Amino acid sequence: MTLQLGCSILFFGVRRQQLKTVLQVSKGLENKRKAPRVTPVGFFICMTDRLKNIRHFALDLDGTLYLGGRLFEATRPFLATLRERGIGRTFFTNNSSRSTKQYVEHLTHLGIEAAADDIFSSTHCTLAYLREERPEIRRVFVLGTPALQQEFAESGFPIDEANPDAVVVGFDTTLVYDRLCQAAWWIAKGKPFIATHPDRVCPTDKPTVLPDCGAICKLLTHATGREPDAVLGKPDPRMLRGILQKHQLKPSDLAVVGDRLYTDMAMARSAGAMGILVLSGETTREQADAAHPKPDLIVADVGELGRLLA
């Protein structure tokens, strides 16, 4: 593995536990490889140096802290490590089917302490986009769950299905044909077409496929001949800009922890934040090794990351 130039490789400054973790990870990597490769100790030490300067973690939820309804064993100890070390965290997600309040309830139910202020979803990103970049849009048709519609209405964007300024499409788990037709009508009429996020499917541990906002938008595009005018959420860098502004952080203060290369890691890179890939969700070790560009750090799960921080 290529060592990152310009990074100080201070072997004598490494804690025993960090070095043990590095060697364990290296050993694990070597076992999976057919050809002998250079042990990436220096790379990991560079990254643990960089980790020391991180003030805030943007934590993806599904595939990173839990999968569907199952909390990973390592999640609570990892969050406790962040708390003990005074490092901030924001839970961030593309899933716009739940409201902020529902996320707080969901996380609390899973055993994760969370307040409304700790959540940043593609809904928040879309609301910020409308406020900052589309002042002409006020009244919206929301093709989304009642929770999403309510969040827009409570955030100063009244629902108007008779003459909206724009159509906002979210992950509508309550989708019905009639409303799909209405959304297509307004889009065909030329109203701004805005997607909360691009995901084609939502991860699940159940034997089913959950078509997500990206798939719903594709249907509308096929019906109307129009692509969305804006697609918010990950990997759009606006998603991180909201967290940076809210906590007054520089990109170098922030690390994104997530399980997807093309959303979580792509967004971290485009925003100049550290990208930490966990292998507890969608991405396999083989995909991570083959990725170009590579994430800044690859760990098995947040437990591994917690040990590097301890």
Ligand SMILES: [Mg+2]
């Ligand atoms: Mg994820």
